[in-house]
Amino acid sequence: MSSAYLPSPSRGVWHVGPLPVRAYALxxxxxxxxxxxxxxxxxxxxGGRPGVIIDVATWAVPLGLVGARxxxxxxxxxLYFGGRRDWLNVLKVWDGGLGVPxxxxxxxxxxxxxxxxxxxxxxxxxxxxxxxxxxxxxIGRCGNWFNQELYGRPSxxxxxxxxxxxxxxxxxxxxxxFQPAFLYESVWDLLTAAAVIWAARRFRLAxxxxxxxxxxxxxxxxxxxxSVRIDPSHHIDGxxxxxxxxxxxxxxxxxxLARTKRxxxxxxxPTVTVPIPGSTAEPGxxxxxxxxx
Numbered sequence: 001m002s003s004a005y006l007p008s009p010s011r012g013v014w015h016v017g018p019l020p021v022r023a024y025a026l027x028x029x030x031x032x033x034x035x036x037x038x039x040x041x042x043x044x045x046x047g048g049r050p051g052v053i054i055d056v057a058t059w060a061v062p063l064g065l066v067g068a069r070x071x072x073x074x075x076x077x078x079l080y081f082g083g084r085r086d087w088l089n090v091l092k093v094w095d096g097g098l099g100v101p102x103x104x105x106x107x108x109x110x111x112x113x114x115x116x117x118x119x120x121x122x123x124x125x126x127x128x129x130x131x132x133x134x135x136x137x138x139i140g141r142c143g144n145w146f147n148q149e150l151y152g153r154p155s156x157x158x159x160x161x162x163x164x165x166x167x168x169x170x171x172x173x174x175x176x177x178f179q180p181a182f183l184y185e186s187v188w189d190l191l192t193a194a195a196v197i198w199a200a201r202r203f204r205l206a207x208x209x210x211x212x213x214x215x216x217x218x219x220x221x222x223x224x225x226x227s228v229r230i231d232p233s234h235h236i237d238g239x240x241x242x243x244x245x246x247x248x249x250x251x252x253x254x255x256x257l258a259r260t261k262r263x264x265x266x267x268x269x270p271t272v273t274v275p276i277p278g279s280t281a282e283p284g285x286x287x288x289x290x291x292x293x
Contacts, residue, residue, distance in 0.1 A: 003179045004158040008167075010145035014158070027143035028098070029086060032061055035129070035136030037147030042128040052120055059114035065105025069093055069104025075234065075241050100137060100222070101245050104215065107133075126198065127207020130214035131193035136220075138189035144182035152179030159183070181225045188221035209260055216253035222246040 012023040040053040073080055073090055076097070079215070115122040144150040146165035161175035168175065179219050195217055200210045202261075223246035233240040 001085055005160045005162050007162050008148045009146050009201060009246025024143035025084060025145035027146070028140045028224030031136035031140035034262065035132045036061070038132035038135060042132060043125065046124070047130070048128065052125065055118050056111050056114040056125055059110035060107045061110075063094075063110030064103040065098070068098035068100060071099030071139070072097040075099060097276060100218070101249060123207035125207065126211035127205070130195045130211045131196045132201045134196065134214055134218065135194035137195075138186040141182045141186040141189070143167060150182035150229065150231070151228055152181040155179045155266055158264040172230065172246045184228070185221055185225045188225070192217040192221065206260070212253045212256045216250050216257065219246040219253065220249035222249070
């Protein structure tokens, strides 16, 4: 074992009376709260209507969590069905098993439903949410640290993660420190958030394009971190299923960016009119801010 390493938490569950308080769940909840709060702040900062993001969250968050769980169950179905497996474990979200791609897909669908019901365009909301969701994901990934999961190959690097014997995968019992794949993804998520904010401001990206950029960048990080993981996974032509999903996500997002390359500031999509206090301009005139910056 390396003389320098990152320790894993000694416990991930605390009890308040008869109720278990799980660190994994707390990290997910905190990530959701931060993502919604940041989205709300960003949306208001460019003139968005107050209350819209809360309404969107009531649809996007539950559907996103359902999508994340469904994705995990579908891609690792053998953990829940067949043999002596108890399918009720599907409901035990606190044990881990949330797939981000499914969360993004159904979360976006939920946001679209909410925006339609509220009578507001989806693009500005998506632009406000893009970096906020990435930051929320970075926080949520800390839950994997408490669960001692999502680690990679054995490593002696100074930032290698110590895994207790009870959490080591079969065949790796003699190794003590591993690549912290979850930490790599968490750091990448923060870099993705920063890159989306910078690009949206630098290139005046419309909200939908900012979200597509987030998906593309996240997909790159997902592909890379999946390449170092050693947990069991289905493979197709030598690649993990999640890597193929990452490729698909990148291609779709890149194609959307290419298709909308000439889109800059379409009325009702990426921008809103923010009246300038004290201005004598005609009604409807004002400063225009790109939603997604």
